[in-house]
Structures are given as C-alpha cells and as structure tokens.
Amino acid sequence: MEEKVVEVRGLKKSFGELDVLKGVDLDLYKGENVVVLGKSGTGKSVLIKIMVGLLTQDEGTMEVLGQEVSNLRTHELNELRLQIGFSFQASALYDSMTVRENLEFPLVRNVKNLTKGEKDKMVEEVLESVGLLQAINQMPSELSGGQRKRIGIARTLILKPEIMLYDEPTAGLDPITCSDINNLINQVREEYNTSSIIITHDLTCARDTGDRVAVLLDGAFGAEGQFEDVFKNAGDERVKSFYDYNFIR
Numbered sequence: 001m002e003e004k005v006v007e008v009r010g011l012k013k014s015f016g017e018l019d020v021l022k023g024v025d026l027d028l029y030k031g032e033n034v035v036v037l038g039k040s041g042t043g044k045s046v047l048i049k050i051m052v053g054l055l056t057q058d059e060g061t062m063e064v065l066g067q068e069v070s071n072l073r074t075h076e077l078n079e080l081r082l083q084i085g086f087s088f089q090a091s092a093l094y095d096s097m098t099v100r101e102n103l104e105f106p107l108v109r110n111v112k113n114l115t116k117g118e119k120d121k122m123v124e125e126v127l128e129s130v131g132l133l134q135a136i137n138q139m140p141s142e143l144s145g146g147q148r149k150r151i152g153i154a155r156t157l158i159l160k161p162e163i164m165l166y167d168e169p170t171a172g173l174d175p176i177t178c179s180d181i182n183n184l185i186n187q188v189r190e191e192y193n194t195s196s197i198i199i200t201h202d203l204t205c206a207r208d209t210g211d212r213v214a215v216l217l218d219g220a221f222g223a224e225g226q227f228e229d230v231f232k233n234a235g236d237e238r239v240k241s242f243y244d245y246n247f248i249r
C-alpha cells in the first residue's frame with residue numbers, strides 16, 4: 001500500500017459571498033508529483049494556504065502527514081511547516097545577502113547547534129544538487145532569473161522537507177530555462193524522495209513534471225489523471241479550452 005502524505009476531503013472555503021472551494025478532494029502519495037492547474041482566481045493558493053495552516057477551511061478535512069492541519073496548536077503547526085518546503089513564485093531571496101547566507105538563513109532559524117562545518121557542508125551539498133555550487137559567494141542580483149529560482153528551490157530543500165510545494169515554478173522564464181527547472185523538479189524528487197504539489201499555468205511543466213494533473217474548475221477538481229488522459233480525451237469544454245489556449249512546447 002502506498003503511503004499517503006496528503007489527504008483532502010470535501011474541503012470548502014468561502015470569503016463572504018464568494019464560494020472559492022466547494023468540495024475539494026485530493027490525494028498525494030509519497031514520492032509523487034501532482035500538478036494543480038486552474039484559471040486565475042480558482043483557489044489554488046487558498047488550497048495551499050489551508051495546507052500550511054495560513055487559512056482554515058469552513059468544512060471538510062485537510063490531513064497532512066497524518067495530521068488534521070486545522071486541529072494543530074501553534075508549535076505543532078510550526079513543526080509541520082518544517083516538513084513542507086514552500087517554493088514561492090518570486091524566489092524571495094534576500095538581495096543584501098550572498099547565496100551562502102541566503103541558504104544558511106533557514107538553518108540558523110530552524111536547526112539548533114550546527115557547527116560552521118556542518119552548515120557549510122549542508123549549503124554546499126544542496127547547491128551541488130541544484131547545479132550552482134559556483135554561485136556560492138555571489139549576490140542574487142548577479143544571477144539570472146532561472147538561477148535565482150534554483151537557489152530558491154535549494155533554500156527550500158536545505159531543511160530536507162517531506163513535501164515540496166512549487167508555486168508557478170516556471171513563471172517568467174524562457175522555454176529552455178523552464179525545461180531546466182522542470183528537470184530540476186524531477187531530479188529533486190529522485191534525490192530527496194519528496195512528494196510535490198506543483199501549481200502552474202504552464203502545460204509543458206504540467207506534462208513534464210506531473211505523475212498526475214488535477215484541474216480545479218468552479219471550486220472542485222473537475223478532471224484528474226495522467227496528463228494525456230486528462231487533455232487528449234477531455235470531455236469537459238473548460239478542460240479542453242485550457243489545453244487549446246496553451247502553447248505546448
């Protein structure tokens with residue numbers, strides 16, 4: 001039996017009159033990449049925020065690593081968040097710090113009693129994983145958008161999370177760099193045995209990284225499965241148009 005790391009059932013969330021999530025079900029298994037697609041404003045970020053306890057659902061359950069997130073006390077939530085690496089859309093590096101200092105930052109905040117040697121080793125290892133060891137002493141402003149994205153992913157990975165959440169990992173990048181990032185997402189899964197949720201509008205990214213894709217339509221997942229099955233045999237016009245209006249590389 002495969003181990004489930006996330007189980008979402010009947011999740012509902014409204015803001016006043018606006019019903020955003022109307023009964024979302026989702027499973028994520030150990031070592032799996034699931035891509036969440038959906039038009040702007042369909043509630044992808046709201047779903048992720050409930051997953052990390054930044055918002056609370058109105059109804060339904062959100063179990064992450066066997067725990068109902070909405071029941072957790074603050075210190076339990078903080079523990080859980082250490083298991084979840086959140087790679088933001090803007091890679092959110094500190095511009096005034098070198099790459100090394102950016103990567104040390106989560107270690108200093110979250111791991112006690114590390115020696116300088118241990119810190120150096122962890123920073124170097126993770127930079128090696130994302131192929132940017134040579135950038136260790138550079139400032140973020142000296143790096144390309146794709147390189148900054150890699151460093152952002154490295155900074156998330158340094159705490160060795162169980163689950164990775166990628167928010168639009170390829171947004172604003174050229175097609176070749178997108179392809180590099182897609183490869184990196186797959187490589188991270190192999191190397192770190194992470195389970196990932198990848199939020200994207202980029203269908204090439206969805207095809208190349210997703211074991212499964214799930215399309216959020218009108219507050220619930222309207223189509224779910226392997227990329228080819230979801231899009232090539234789409235019965236739902238909304239899913240079909242999502243494909244037709246995207247340029248697939």
Ligand SMILES: Nc1ncnc2c1ncn2[C@@H]1O[C@H](COP(=O)(O)OP(=O)(O)OP(=O)(O)O)[C@@H](O)[C@H]1O
Pocket residue numbers: 015018020038039040041042043044045046047
């Ligand atoms: N804290 C909040 N208070 C009120 N409304 C909110 C809040 N958070 C999100 N919403 C609303 O919920 C809806 C879904 O927002 P969300 O950010 O999840 O969309 P999204 O699918 O992630 O969009 P995008 O692809 O553009 O990032 C939007 O209409 C948004 O205005």
